[in-house]
Amino acid sequence: MRQNLARRAALVDAAIELLARDGARGLTFRGVDAEAQVPKGTASNYFASRDDLLNQAGARIYERLRPDDATMEAMLTGPATRSRTAQLVREVVDRVSAFGTGYLALLELRLEATRRPELRALLTERVKEDVENNVTAHLEAGLPGDADAVRMIYLAANWLVVERLTLPDVFPGSQAGDLIEELVERLLPDDAA
Known part of the structure; x- marks a missing residue:
């Protein structure tokens, strides 16, 4: 059919x-x-x-969360600094948070994946691909930090999205942006280094 x-x-x-x-x-x-x-x-x-x-x-969900080509191109251009990295992380958190129902559905799917091996395999593959795409894009753009730093930022940013969507008053508005700045500053080497 x-x-x-x-x-x-x-x-x-x-x-x-x-x-x-x-x-x-x-x-x-x-x-x-x-x-x-x-x-x-x-x-x-x-x-x-x-x-x-x-x-x-x-x-x-991953199709809809993936940035379009213009967004990816914009992410790969600009100064290779900690400040630019923090800006990019904020933009990603905002973009992902804007598809709140998708991210909340993904959390539901992750819980369901603990009981469904096929779904677990699918999500594992997609998340690994997403993490490695983030690492590759970061390194290819010449941004400061190594693969482990990118993975740590990825983990922190994802949990910030969870907080923003489920308990938005925990880290309201500018406090979330300030935390991203501090995270990037602590994880990535100084631009002069």
């Missing part, structure tokens, strides 16, 4: 919204149909199982 790719994407996006709002237990084919505003039974025609839907939601 030939399937409509736009409808498939709409169904997966609806699944992401459900995961973020209702958690993994709220993700049902019927719920996806309702969220996507399609006839009952549509999601079950597009996905072989709930596991298939979870896996595709995980893949789709």
Whole structure:
């Protein structure tokens, strides 16, 4: 059976919204149909199982989180300084936080992955790829710091996004930006070094 790719994407996006709002237990084919505003039974025609839907939601979140080519190009240009690195980290935190439902759905998927080996394998591969892409882009741009420093910034920035989306009053507004500045300053060598 030939399937409509736009409808498939709409169904997966609806699944992401459900995961973020209702958690993994709220993700049902019927719920996806309702969220996507399609006839009952549509999601079950597009996905072989709930596991298939979870896996595709995980893949789709990473598609939507990945910066476009223009953003990537802008990230690779500019001065190779700690200040520029802090600016880039702030921009990434802001961009990822802007797709809050996607990130919250990803957290739900991570929890679900502890019980689903196929989903765990998919997310492990995607996260490893994301980390290594961050390391490679950072090093190719000539920004200060080594691969381990980039990985530590990655971990801290990800948890900052979690705080921002789940408990936004823990590190409000400018305090989050100040923490990013301090993190980068402590982890990366001085520009003059």
